[in-house]
């Protein structure tokens with residue numbers, strides 16, 4: 001008899017996206033789509049859950065939910081994320097239930113993902129697989145400068161970008177909007193689906209749960225904001241882990257909040273397998289080796305805001321450095 005497959009770790013799903021872009025609607029559609037007994041929900045602000053009463057209470061017999069109303073979670077000091085998780089676990093415990101398979105945190109439209117990712121590391125009960133989903137309002141005009149910093153950090157952090165409001169626009173306009181979203185994050189999977197239920201099920205499915213080591217794999221982007229730069233960094237085969245990690249440390253320090261995302265595979269000299277590097281803002285997952293089934297390209301993808309190409313080229317000029325290609 002074969003051994004049963006190990007249970008996957010629970011997921012912590014961060015649902016982010018600009019104000020009014022459809023986070024609550026997407027979450028509501030998901031919560032209405034079936035059995036939610038394995039789901040816990042944390043909402044960052046009671047006022048945000050306009051799903052609230054009607055929708056949630058209709059279907060909350062099994063749903064453990066916590067609201068955090070002490071302001072935007074990414075700015076509030078202290079341990080509100082820990083409190084939210086505690087509340088969800090307690091709500092389940094009183095019903096005789098163990099930890100859920102997934103906890104979904106719907107953030108405020110102004111929250112930045114990186115501080116939340118950092119607080120998640122400090123959560124005491126359990127290890128989660130983290131997934132970030134961002135909504136992108138396809139019905140809005142192009143992203144304007146005023147909103148760009150928020151859009152940029154939310155979209156760049158996501159593994160999955162869900163285009164919303166496609167139902168009220170002609171299908172011919174979907175792809176141009178998807179291209180705009182891709183300019184903020186060429187690494188993310190995109191969901192283009194007008195049917196609310198199908199869209200929600202796709203967005204929250206585990207299909208996108210594994211970090212995809214597919215860095216350095218995109219074609220030239222025809223659209224985008226002049227303020228967003230996407231670059232690839234590739235090292236020579238003789239680069240050591242010290243070279244690469246020092247470069248990343250220095251880059252993080254140099255760019256600060258302008259570094260939105262850094263993700264990809266590097267193969268330092270002497271390492272049998274490539275190493276996956278995954279940073280959201282300045283919150284980095286511990287690097288880990290990845291056994292590759294195919295010959296995916298090596299390199300890091302950098303998503304940057306307000307960084308001129310020559311600024312980066314000047315900065316890297318004096319370091320043991322990778323080759324940089326800009327999109």
Ligand SMILES: Nc1nc2c(ncn2[C@@H]2O[C@H](COP(=O)(O)OP(=O)(O)OP(=O)(O)O)[C@@H](O)[C@H]2O)c(=O)[nH]1
Pocket residue numbers: 017018019020021022023024025026048050108109135164165166167168
């Ligand atoms: N037609 C259409 N309307 C949508 C869709 N998604 C959201 N809306 C509408 O857009 C408005 C904002 O949606 P919400 O789901 O509240 O957006 P949100 O991102 O949670 O908003 P905040 O919490 O304020 O940031 C609501 O009036 C929704 O009914 C969609 O896919 N299609």
